[in-house]
Amino acid sequence: MVEPTSDSDESDSWGLDGLLEEQEDSTAGDFSAAVREAVTGAGVGDAASDARIAALAASSAVAGGAGGMVAPEIQATKARPAVAEVKPRRRKSKRMLLGTRRDTGKELAISPTILSRHAAMLGSTGSGKTVMAKALIEEAALAGIPCLILDPQGDLARLALGIDEQDLRDHDGDLKRRARLLDMAEVRLWTPLRSKGLPICIDPFVAPPDGLDAEEAITAWDMVAAGFTGLADYDAEKASGKQVKTYIYEIMVHGTRLELPVGDFQSLAKAVRDPHELFTRLLYPECYYDVEDDEEKVAVPDWDEVMAEHLLPHYEDMLPRNTRNELARRLSAYSSGVNQLLFSNGVPINFDTFIEPVERGKVPLNIIYLNTIQDDAQKQYFVQEIARGLYDWMLTQQPAEGELKLLFFMDEVAPYLPPYPRNPPAKDLIKLIFKQARKYGVACVLATQNVSDVDYKILAQANTTFIGRFTQPQD
Incomplete structure (x- = not known):
């Protein structure tokens, strides 16, 4: 595995540059082959599983857009007649397996509905937040819950690389569960401002939905x-x-x-x-x-x-x-x-696209890789528009009756949810989403390594807390 050098290094030392290799003039097959070659060269995973995940990333549900790549199989999917062959539905997990207890060795699992009251992952660097986050997101996919993930540093974007089968064998992992995950997950890497991966942009002129009070x-x-x-x-x-x-x-x-x-x-x-x-x-x-x-x-x-x-x-x-x-x-x-690139390079934010899979039965995992935006003000604005899109989408949904429709995961939230009196653009809107999301079947999860740098009122909205190691007394 390639070790990271800097949080702000856009060259992406996790090997994501290979995964997002620009192929504007290539077919989807060429894109997948280039990704497989780049990822295999980085020593991450086996070629077969890497090719599988690369194909998923290349065939995401994108309707089109300036400067972006639209895989041919996506267009074919959009044009597929209603009489197309119906594939069997995939079995969804009724519980989320998070690990095993140290004292008894028994499995530790929760019901997906627990997350409807939101959750927080807290712990200093190296305490296992990223591993816990990946486990939770993978389990959400197995439970049939679409995910929208804001990833500032590329830690969670590595979900697109899949799970190394040999590594799983070495640690006595569940190979059948891995196979189910690869079969169910439809991973999309969205990249603002860049034509690598799946370009995405903002349309700030989108009016609120009709029918609001x-x-x-x-x-x-x-x-x-x-x-x-x-x-x-x-x-x-x-x-x-x-x-x-x-x-x-x-x-x-x-x-x-x-x-x-x-x-x-x-x-x-x-x-x-x-x-x-x-x-x-x-x-x-x-x-x-x-x-x-x-x-x-x-x-x-x-x-x-x-x-x-x-x-x-x-x-x-x-x-x-x-x-x-x-x-x-x-x-x-x-x-x-x-x-103008923030508003023209790619497809506009659309929550129906985030929620709907290309292939029936699959579960979309949408990872928005924010490190492609280098300007802090633009990054704040982009997060604000994601939050606005989520809020508008929630208002169009019928109240949920115990079913989760979306997992909204925010990694390293401190810059967007700082304590009073700081009030960056997205803060009030995210607070509003945390208050109302449960009613519409949206589970919100945030993660931070600096608890004291996050507004305590937001943390108080999280009914479940995953706590790692802390090194600072104020945390």
Whole structure:
């Protein structure tokens, strides 16, 4: 096994660079062969199992996207007729085997429903958190629970390499259980900003789902506005940032309601800069038509009339012109150059894609490898948008009756859930998810090596705690 050199080393010393080898012009078979060669060369696993997992990673449920690779078998799956052969359902485990007791040697297992009240994995470096996390995720797959895993350092991405059969034999492992896992798990490695693996991007203009009640809709739109506020480098906790967020909220809510073009950065920037002029032109185009000399031109209504007819606020009173101009400049910067990659390279975040397998009976394990994002602000924003997508998806689900629909696993959460008074973009949203997820059948699990660096209110939401070794008194 190749030992890691640095948490921030994008060359990925775990051998994941080989697993994610860029094959933009290759077929899915060529991609799998390249991965097998790279992984085998790194000395990780046997070639047969590596090829199996590589094929799974290459054939993930991706609908398409700019700059990304779509395996031919995925397109074939999407186009498969309804009369296709139905494969037998795979047997799901009714319990999650976590290990054996030291005192009795008996198996230690839990019911999957225990995780509906959430869990935390705590322990310093080297205490076994990663091993425990992999065991829990593998058992979730065997129990038929799809997983979404935020992996900042690549530790959990190695799930795509499978389990070495010989290593398992040497440790008296369960080979039948390994075979079931390989048969059931559909591993996908999602890679923001990079065309290696399965590229994934953000669509920050996705509106909240239809059919929400008033309170849910306000919360969901507030998340949209908060995302743009942070993206424009305003602190929503400060007075100036709160003004900007409220302004963007009103632009997005009413612009979407009136079907006005606010669905890309350039259009939003124009609306932000001069909303009265733009909205009037869009709502009353007849006032701006050229007319013949003998025709009477339709008068342009003033903003008070526009406000009354379309229930709009007085935007220019909400934010000074110089602030509007600066906000527009910052937003428009994301429509070109390297800044646009986060929003264009790959397929947009879609929770139906995360949940649905390509092959019936398999269980998707979605690993989002965050180390491909080097900028901390962009990484925070990406996590925020993942959380927003999860929250919006939950609101479309019927309340769960004991069944888990998703395991949401966050590794090394300290940068995203720090103690008060720090409040990074994703924190409030993740806290909200922890409070409401159980109702919708979503189990949340977080892991950290620095307990004192995580908000205790979040940790208090975890009903089950896996505790490893600690070396610092404050932990």
